[in-house]
Amino acid sequence: ELQVLWLWWEAEGVSTGADSFPNVVGEDGTVLVACPRNIRPVCGTDGTTYSNECGICFHNHKHNDTVEKAHDGECERKPIVVR
Numbered sequence: 001e002l003q004v005l006w007l008w009w010e011a012e013g014v015s016t017g018a019d020s021f022p023n024v025v026g027e028d029g030t031v032l033v034a035c036p037r038n039i040r041p042v043c044g045t046d047g048t049t050y051s052n053e054c055g056i057c058f059h060n061h062k063h064n065d066t067v068e069k070a071h072d073g074e075c076e077r078k079p080i081v082v083r
Helices: 053-063
Strands: 004-010 023-025 030-036 042-044 069-072
Touching: 030 053, 042 053
Parallel strands: none
Antiparallel strands: 004 030, 023 030, 042 069
């Protein structure tokens, strides 16, 4: 059984090329996208680990960004330097 999580954000002309995920646009310009709730981590080109590729799509729409998938799996953790 595929579970779907509906996420939303304000569209206002944002285009990220993430049209492979089902979505609808409300009369007020709010975009709803159907993201699968499967956890298949992917690393974005911004160094952030997302739960799946749809998470990158959601991030791009919400922040008007252009993050792409760098590779499957989690991103390499960066060490924290404490002085």
